[in-house]
Amino acid sequence: MRARWIAVLRTPVGAGAGVLLFAVLLLALLAPLLWSHQASAIDTEHLLEGSSAKHWLGTDNLGRDIFYRVLVASRTSILLALVATLIAVVMGLALGCAPVLLGRRAGRLTTAVVNIAVAFPGLLLALFFAVVFGVGAKGAVLAIGFAGAPSFARLTQTLVAGVAERDFVAAARIAGVGRFRMLLRHILPNIAEPLVVNATIGAGGALLAFAGLSFLGLGVQPPVYDWGRLMGESLNGIYVHPAAALAPGVAVVIAGLAFNLFGEAVAKGFGVPAMIGPRLRERSAETMPAATDDDEAVLVVKDLYVSFPGPITPVRGISFTIGKGEIVGVVGESGSGKSLTALAVAQLIEPPGQVRAAELSFLGAPLLGRLAVRSTAAARRRLLGTSFAMVFQDPMTSFNPTKRIGTQLAEGAREHQGLNRRQAMARAIDRLRAVRVPAAGRRARQYPHEFSGGMRQRAMIGMGLMGAPALIVADEPTTALDVTVQRQVLRLLETIRTEDDVAILLISHDITVVAQVCDRVLVMYAGRIVEDLPASELATGARHPYTRALLAAVPDLDTPLEEPLAVIAGRPVDPAAMPSGCAFAARCEFAEDRCRSEDPSLVSHGPDHQVACWNPQGTAAWQARYLGSESIRTGQL
Amino acid sequence: MTTTVRVPGTTASFTSHPWVRFAVRRLARLVGSVLILISAAFLMIHLIPGDPVRSALGPAATKSLIDARRESLGLDDPLWQQYLHFLQHLFTGDLGTSITTGLPVSDVIRDRLPATVQLAVAAFLVAVLIALPVGLAMGVLTRAGRRPRTELSFTSTTVILAAIPEFLLAVGLVYFFAVKLHWLPVAGRGNMSSYVLPVISLAVGPAAVLARICRVELLAVLQTDYLRTARAKRLPAAAIYLRHALPNAVTATITLGGLLLGGMVAGTVLVENVFGWPGLGSTIVSSILAKDYPLVQGVVLVYGVGVLLVNLVVDVTLALLDPRSTIRES
Numbered sequence: 001m002r003a004r005w006i007a008v009l010r011t012p013v014g015a016g017a018g019v020l021l022f023a024v025l026l027l028a029l030l031a032p033l034l035w036s037h038q039a040s041a042i043d044t045e046h047l048l049e050g051s052s053a054k055h056w057l058g059t060d061n062l063g064r065d066i067f068y069r070v071l072v073a074s075r076t077s078i079l080l081a082l083v084a085t086l087i088a089v090v091m092g093l094a095l096g097c098a099p100v101l102l103g104r105r106a107g108r109l110t111t112a113v114v115n116i117a118v119a120f121p122g123l124l125l126a127l128f129f130a131v132v133f134g135v136g137a138k139g140a141v142l143a144i145g146f147a148g149a150p151s152f153a154r155l156t157q158t159l160v161a162g163v164a165e166r167d168f169v170a171a172a173r174i175a176g177v178g179r180f181r182m183l184l185r186h187i188l189p190n191i192a193e194p195l196v197v198n199a200t201i202g203a204g205g206a207l208l209a210f211a212g213l214s215f216l217g218l219g220v221q222p223p224v225y226d227w228g229r230l231m232g233e234s235l236n237g238i239y240v241h242p243a244a245a246l247a248p249g250v251a252v253v254i255a256g257l258a259f260n261l262f263g264e265a266v267a268k269g270f271g272v273p274a275m276i277g278p279r280l281r282e283r284s285a286e287t288m289p290a291a292t293d294d295d296e297a298v299l300v301v302k303d304l305y306v307s308f309p310g311p312i313t314p315v316r317g318i319s320f321t322i323g324k325g326e327i328v329g330v331v332g333e334s335g336s337g338k339s340l341t342a343l344a345v346a347q348l349i350e351p352p353g354q355v356r357a358a359e360l361s362f363l364g365a366p367l368l369g370r371l372a373v374r375s376t377a378a379a380r381r382r383l384l385g386t387s388f389a390m391v392f393q394d395p396m397t398s399f400n401p402t403k404r405i406g407t408q409l410a411e412g413a414r415e416h417q418g419l420n421r422r423q424a425m426a427r428a429i430d431r432l433r434a435v436r437v438p439a440a441g442r443r444a445r446q447y448p449h450e451f452s453g454g455m456r457q458r459a460m461i462g463m464g465l466m467g468a469p470a471l472i473v474a475d476e477p478t479t480a481l482d483v484t485v486q487r488q489v490l491r492l493l494e495t496i497r498t499e500d501d502v503a504i505l506l507i508s509h510d511i512t513v514v515a516q517v518c519d520r521v522l523v524m525y526a527g528r529i530v531e532d533l534p535a536s537e538l539a540t541g542a543r544h545p546y547t548r549a550l551l552a553a554v555p556d557l558d559t560p561l562e563e564p565l566a567v568i569a570g571r572p573v574d575p576a577a578m579p580s581g582c583a584f585a586a587r588c589e590f591a592e593d594r595c596r597s598e599d600p601s602l603v604s605h606g607p608d609h610q611v612a613c614w615n616p617q618g619t620a621a622w623q624a625r626y627l628g629s630e631s632i633r634t635g636q637l
Numbered sequence: 638m639t640t641t642v643r644v645p646g647t648t649a650s651f652t653s654h655p656w657v658r659f660a661v662r663r664l665a666r667l668v669g670s671v672l673i674l675i676s677a678a679f680l681m682i683h684l685i686p687g688d689p690v691r692s693a694l695g696p697a698a699t700k701s702l703i704d705a706r707r708e709s710l711g712l713d714d715p716l717w718q719q720y721l722h723f724l725q726h727l728f729t730g731d732l733g734t735s736i737t738t739g740l741p742v743s744d745v746i747r748d749r750l751p752a753t754v755q756l757a758v759a760a761f762l763v764a765v766l767i768a769l770p771v772g773l774a775m776g777v778l779t780r781a782g783r784r785p786r787t788e789l790s791f792t793s794t795t796v797i798l799a800a801i802p803e804f805l806l807a808v809g810l811v812y813f814f815a816v817k818l819h820w821l822p823v824a825g826r827g828n829m830s831s832y833v834l835p836v837i838s839l840a841v842g843p844a845a846v847l848a849r850i851c852r853v854e855l856l857a858v859l860q861t862d863y864l865r866t867a868r869a870k871r872l873p874a875a876a877i878y879l880r881h882a883l884p885n886a887v888t889a890t891i892t893l894g895g896l897l898l899g900g901m902v903a904g905t906v907l908v909e910n911v912f913g914w915p916g917l918g919s920t921i922v923s924s925i926l927a928k929d930y931p932l933v934q935g936v937v938l939v940y941g942v943g944v945l946l947v948n949l950v951v952d953v954t955l956a957l958l959d960p961r962s963t964i965r966e967s
Contacts, residue, residue: 112669113673116669116670116673119670119899119944119945119948120899120941120944121899121900121902121903121904121944122900122903123900123903123904123906123907124902124903124906124937124940124941124944127906127921127925127937128677128681128937130925131681131685131925131930131933131937132681132684132685134685134686135925135926204800208802211802211805212802212804212907215804215907215910216906216907216910216922217922217926218922218925218926231805231808235808235911238808238811238812238816238823239816239823242812242816242817245808245812246808246809246812249805249808249809252802252805253800253801253802253805256800256802257797257800260796260800261796346869348865348868348869350781351781351783352781352782381871381873382871384871385870385871385872388871389869390866390869392862392865392866392869394862397861397862397863398862398863398865398866399863399866400863400864400866400867400881400885401863401885402884402885402888402958403881408866411867411870411872411876411880412870412871412872415870415871415872415873415876416871460866463866463870
């Protein structure tokens with residue numbers, strides 16, 4: 001608590017606003033004691049004069065010094081604003097807590113009234129109450145207090161609702177704690193902090209509102225004066241005597257800002273601070289450009305790095321190739337860099353993230369580095385727009401909620417294939433049919449929220465098929481879907497592969513899904529590929545201890561139900577603190593000294609099989625355990 | 638206000654249509670709000686401590702004059718009867734008679750309303766036309782933590798501009814542009830030039846807030862999954878921003894902009910008094926000071942209904958722009 005206050009005061013805005021607020025409050029306290037004599041002294045020889053050595057800001061119509069009057073007016077202005085704020089907070093608290101105290105029905109009624117009152121601007125409410133309570137300081141304080149109450153009531157309701165859902169309140173309720181006691185002991189202490197912070201901001205608003213009412217002549221009445229009255233009275237003389245009207249205005253703005261800024265600095269400091277990391281140094285990304293040796297390759301990735309300011313590098317030099325019509329799976333735990341790999345090959349990493357690679361080429365066209373300069377950005381966009389499809393993890397959020405599904409599908413085709421609106425829509429409907437969306441024509445006119453999750457993911461795949469894709473990068477396409485829908489979507493991807501000879505890069509954390517549909521599997525750990533093997537060898541021939549641990553963690557029908565499920569001990573590596581040796585060494589039961597000091601590179605272990613391990617496993621005992629385990633091949637969970 | 642209202646004589650499929658449900662729900666809320674507003678305006682006179690007629694006519698008024706005025710206003714009837722009369726008169730457009738001038742309140746309002754509406758609408762348009770482009774441009778420029786210094790100066794400028802109340806700004810503007818430079822008239826409503834200062838005074842604060850909201854909304858939209866989808870479609874940057882980011886960023890901006898417009902309606906009260914603008918804002922203040930309660934009542938009603946209509950327009954616009962909002966509310 002104290003540490004956070006200190007942290008707030010250490011920020012430039014917090015410190016500045018804190019000092020300003022302190023000065024304003026000090027002035028309100030001391031000014032009337034020190035200068036009330038000067039402020040009320042009538043100097044008949046200097047009426048309505050401009051600034052002079054004797055009167056810095058000149059004099060008013062009775063020859064009173066305006067500078068001192070502005071200083072002395074601070075107490076009345078701030079005191080009245082604080083009282084009004086107090087009234088607003090207390091009333092708002094009472095209204096906001098009413099649902100807790102009064103029970104459901106009465107609570108609903110107060111909530112409804114508060115909701116309606118909140119819709120009216122504060123000044124209108126203040127004017128209304130000013131009529132009811134009468135013109136004058138007392139009436140204005142009450143009016144501004146009452147006018148501020150609805151917004152504090154709304155805030156209290158929100159805060160109370162947030163606290164009421166927490167476990168300790170539920171526990172207290174079950175324990176039979178009374179409503180009033182519950183409010184006092186359990187709810188109020190937990191909402192006090194945000195309420196006080198908002199009251200500080202509110203005090204700034206009350207100060208300005210009060211100045212407004214006094215300015216209109218509805219606030220404090222002579223002989224008492226505050227900043228608003230000083231302004232209102234000197235407005236008519238603005239031609240001859242602008243300082244008299246402007247000086248109190250400046251005072252109001254400074255005092256109001258002091259409350260506002262301090263409140264907001266505290267609010268920000270107690271919440272989550274917005275951090276802007278240091279800019280990543282531009283590294284020489286260019287390494288040796290290597291020519292593509294395989295014309296059949298759809299995607300060639302060599303030595304791919306993805307890094308973010310910090311600096312952290314979640315993807316650390318991975319290489320792979322995807323052939324025509326091949327389905328390649330990438331598996332690994334969360335944070336292994338698999339999704340970033342997908343986004344990087346799709347050229348969808350946004351700054352401040354950076355991608356570099358020795359080679360990244362799609363259908364023979366380099367996408368990155370010096371070689372990419374040869375093709376224009378527009379040509380690259382067209383190539384990717386027609387031949388490179390993406391399917392994202394969450395179909396619920398990956399469509400624009402304000403546009404019809406058909407329009408969203410058609411958009412890319414109009415852009416890249418030169419189709420007109422009608423042709424593009426016809427193609428979209430045709431593609432929706434191709435991904436087996438029933439009633440495609442009607443569905444195309446619907447909005448995303450009218451689609452189920454599985455249907456949306458089909459539509460997303462259909463969007464990828466609008467052109468003539470050579471590669472579909474599917475980033476966890478089934479994670480957000482339930483199991484039966486998962487299988488339908490996977491089967492759809494397989495069908496597309498066989499029918500159109502489309503290559504697929506399938507990212508998943510689910511090794512059974514990958515084993516089920518892929519030709520080849522890349523196992524990623526801590527931003528590296530640790531094993532690259534044919535999917536058919538996964539069940540019996542996996543050699544990296546991590547791959548084996550992933551497989552062992554999959555329960556099957558023979559898994560004893562009374563034993564806890566197998567897990568991989570330890571936690572994934574923090575990308576900000578990468579060890580010098582093998583990243584998996586800390587969690588590996590076979591780790592030796594060498595594993596902790598030297599990082600193994602990916603080396604061949606037989607045809608189509610690469611492993612990055614000093615101690616690759618392949619013992620008969622392990623094989624015996626998993627040999628013939630159908631669960632992996634068929635992907636049954 | 639989530640009570641479902643069954644419209645008799647309609648089929649089930651009709652009432653289950655989201656748009657119909659939205660319209661019914663929204664209208665029910667409007668009617669409820671207007672009823673509360675009318676009741677509040679009616680009760681206002683009766684909540685005033687003491688005799689409103691006595692306080693309006695002053696201590697010098699004779700008892701017979703006060704009694705006559707009380708009777709003409711119907712203040713001696715039972716409260717419920719007065720309320721019914723009030724509602725009855727309201728529906729025929731009769732808002733009573735001004736105590737000070739003796740003119741029908743509805744005439745005064747008809748006279749004064751256009752000036753206020755012009756001012757508020759002009760200020761709203763100016764605020765939106767400035768705030769949206771500025772906010773969106775700042776959003777694009779400062780996305781993903783780019784140009785931190787531009788961001789800092791933008792944020793601090795808008796914070797300060799938003800903190801200056803419109804009537805203070807008005808006084809400052811009058812001093813510089815009218816008194817010092819003689820470019821624009823000090824006060825009054827006449828040709829185009831007389832609109833400049835009042836409109837700017839009203840527009841600057843809301844424009845600053847709106848620009849800030851707009852930028853934050855755009856930044857939020859730029860991080861959504863569907864924007865990544867749009868980028869995955871390899872659309873040109875202009876299409877991504879204009880077709881996908883903008884409509885979604887503007888939706889939330891309009892909601893808050895609507896609230897600002899409501900606040901602007903109230904802001905006219907102060908600005909009109911600075912500029913001697915012949916609108917409802919100066920009427921309400923002078924009538925409060927003169928204790929001309931029927932006139933206050935009428936003007937409060939007009940302002941209140943104005944705010945409610947603005948909120949209605951905002952909600953409908955929102956529903957048209959974002960079809961989910963018709964469902965989300967339930």
